[in-house]
Amino acid sequence: MAKIKHNNFLDTVDQVITEAKAEGILHLRAEDAYLTGRQITVNGIACYHFGNTGYLGLEQDERLKIGAMEAISRYGTQFPLSKTYLAHPLYEELEEKLELLFENPVIITKNSTLGHLAVIPTVVRDEDAVLLDHQVHWSVQNAAQLLKVRGVPVQLIRHNNLEMLESQIQKLSSKAAKIWYMADGVYSMYGDYAPVKELIELSKKYPQLHLYFDDVHGMSWRGKNGMGYVMSQLERLPENVLVFGTLSKTFGASGSVLVCSNKKFYDQIKNFGGPLTFSAQLEPSAVGAAIASANIHLSDEIYSLQKALNYRINYFNQRLANTRLPLIARNSSPVFYIG
Incomplete structure (x- = not known):
């Protein structure tokens, strides 16, 4: 199997990201005066925000x-x-x-x-x-x-x-x-x-x-x-x-x-x-x-937060099962990959 040259790899990544930017998917900016972790405004459109890795919302605590x-x-x-x-x-x-x-x-x-x-x-x-x-x-x-x-x-x-x-x-x-x-x-x-x-x-x-x-x-x-x-x-x-x-x-x-x-x-x-x-x-x-x-x-509060997130994960999995969205792996973590 031929080796992939490093420059070829970078060129491919650059092309993919350039096309994604043209489609309005990447290199976006949040336009909100305040952030709550729930919604975010992009190109004037208020959207539900599922791209956040603050899974427990503590960044807003x-x-x-x-x-x-x-x-x-x-x-x-x-x-x-x-x-x-x-x-x-x-x-x-x-x-x-x-x-x-x-x-x-x-x-x-x-x-x-x-x-x-x-x-x-x-x-x-x-x-x-x-x-x-x-x-x-x-x-x-x-x-x-x-x-x-x-x-x-x-x-x-x-x-x-x-x-x-x-x-x-x-x-x-x-x-x-x-x-x-x-x-x-x-x-x-x-x-x-x-x-x-x-x-x-x-x-x-x-x-x-x-x-x-x-x-x-x-x-x-x-x-x-x-x-x-x-x-x-x-x-x-x-x-x-x-x-x-x-x-x-x-x-x-x-x-x-x-x-x-x-x-x-x-x-x-x-x-x-x-x-x-x-x-x-x-x-x-x-x-x-x-x-x-x-x-x-270090307090018992962390277990309440974990329980609440686990409920949302299970609910999301249940709702997703009723769609035709191609979920790559069904799991119990808060990370989901839609193909």
Whole structure:
């Protein structure tokens, strides 16, 4: 099979997006004076808004808004310094609350894209190998590309294909010290799930296997304290499993969070994870809002919010079943892919 050249790929993407812009589908602007998360105005038309990844609506919660405004009032619009050198005063409180929420050590990052760029090149060694689920988020795939210049093998696995994954593990087992499989907890395109429990069993069969999950679309609406889909599938977080959650999207604030029980990995990332050292830290407003959201997650209110969303998901599935719309995968997540 002929290889697809990178420029050919970019040209195709550019053509598709250019045509979508001409059809009025992409590069749009919201025209509202205020946003509620329910409706949005585009080209003068008031529309119901189903493209929002704030699945619980926390970005409109007054407590998060107040937390953000009070943080700005006390600390300014930004704290322009690397967190490796000095964190602004609110960070410690947020980290303590997130460690209660996830019941494990955490590292806060500016966003998931920079987080993956900080973590993946740090934990993956030159003698390791990486296997990527075909549908894993672009931010993970992009960070993994940096490994190729170091000679680390990086290969794609068909989506959720455990048979193909095991076959590749067997081929790499004599060549690699660790074999990393990288996947989404909840996939952002199809809304389906990673087979977390099966992957854990596979890692017991092959101790070289380490698992890296981007679970930003599984956060808040699932699991104890809203700790996410992946964590909800685990009795405890093994040392060979790293999980990325989010402080944006459903959490309602901004930023991302790595959950890591492996002390060696934790120390290495904390000491020097590229963007953690060379990028700005979260703005005080984002940390203030995240603290307010963490308080909600640590209360019983999060379960009421989860229950209400689950009711809407079930209702949507019931209504959709009466249409001819081509739903690619029927599932219980708030992400739906209409073909």
